[in-house]
Amino acid sequence: MKPKELIKILKExxxxxxxxxxxxxxxxxxxxxxxxxxxxxxxxxxxxxxNSILKQAGLK
Numbered sequence: 001m002k003p004k005e006l007i008k009i010l011k012e013x014x015x016x017x018x019x020x021x022x023x024x025x026x027x028x029x030x031x032x033x034x035x036x037x038x039x040x041x042x043x044x045x046x047x048x049x050x051n052s053i054l055k056q057a058g059l060k
Contacts, residue, residue, distance in 0.1 A: 003038055014029055024038065029057075
């Protein structure tokens with residue numbers, strides 16, 4: 001899955017982009033103030049990285 005697709009899914013679940021530093025996008029959820037970082041590159045995310053981000057976001 002490309003980072004752009006993941007960001008779209010997270011936005012549908014209420015996550016908002018806070019800022020971007022270098023090649024990482026920082027997102028925050030307004031209801032519980034959780035934070036996650038997404039590496040924003042032009043290639044697919046590794047499966048382990050994707051699973052970790054989804055767990056942190058509460059989607060898995």
